[in-house]
Amino acid sequence: MGIRRGATVEEAVMNVRRRRRHRADILNEIEADITELKENLCPSTEDRSMWRRGSGYKTSFSTNETWRILRVNYTQCSWSRSVWFPQATPKFLFIVWLAMLNRLSTMDRISSWSRGVDETCVLCKCAPETKNHLFFGCSFSSQLWEYLVKGILGSAYTNDWNAVVLLITDQSMERKKLFCIRYAFQAAVHALWRERNKIKHDDKPLPLPVLQKLVEKGVRNKLSLMRIKGGKGMQRVLQYWFGARL
Ligand SMILES: [Zn+2]
Incomplete structure (x- = not known):
């Protein structure tokens, strides 16, 4: 040319x-x-540098509009804020995040790439291990979950994974109630996954009553901190938790 x-x-x-x-x-x-x-x-007009923006070519630059042009828009994940909330404990939420995406190495998933493995749940020893069984369909797991939240949820109590996910994403719930359920959920998922892994690696798991008290104490310590740092609606969160104990 x-x-x-x-x-x-x-x-x-x-x-x-x-x-x-x-x-x-x-x-x-x-x-x-x-x-x-x-x-x-137009030979008589002086050249000018222009920025491409969502609203057309302009002489001024906008980081906001440039970012919107560059990024790919995905559908917003309905549960992300229920898992990645600011006061969450990182080691808990990481395990919960994997569980939400069904990426934990539960035995049903392991058996799909490694045939012949024993799929039995090591906590109750009477059902195949899947994510929904482990959280909280299992007779062992459900007792920990029930111990933590039955008093708060009352008749709305459920141990079905999908129903629990709906509960922790329910924005209409009172702030301190929602926080207690979300935090208890994360603490329970993390503790159960840890106990399950202990057994898998020939380590001794904690007896259920000890585990229940330990996880509840962890939640209580967090709520004690939230009473000071949690802001509006969280001042009496610890009293609320104590009031809901069965
Ligand atoms: Zn089980």
Whole structure:
């Protein structure tokens, strides 16, 4: 086309000569665009740098609009804020996050890539281990979950994973109640996964009553801290937790 590789748009527009048709369509399209540009030139007006923005080309730059042009928009995850909340304990929420995505190495998943493994749940020893069984369909797990939240949830109590996920995403719930359930959920999932792994690695698990008291104490310590740092609606969260103990 007679345009050097490092040419500016100005050089290309001013120097290009119309030639016979090219074999490659793209070259014809480029030449048509350059010709159109040349016809629309206003030699009397000074050139200006423009930023491409969502609302068109502007002289001022906007990080907000540029970010929106660059990023890919995905559907918002309905439960993300219920898991990744500011006061969550990182080691708990990481395990919960994996569980939410069904990425924990539960035996049903392991058996899909390693045939012949024993799929039995090591906590109750009477059902195949799946994520929904471990949290909290299992007779062992459900007793920990029930111990922690039955007093708060009352008739709304459930040990079904999908129903529990709906509970922790219920924004209409009172703030301190929602926090207690979310935090207890994370503490329970983490503790059960840890106990399950202990047995898998031939370590001795904690007896259920000890585990219940230990996890409850962890929740209580967190709520004690939240009473000071939690802000509006959280002042009496610890009393609320004590009031809901069975
Ligand atoms: Zn079980």
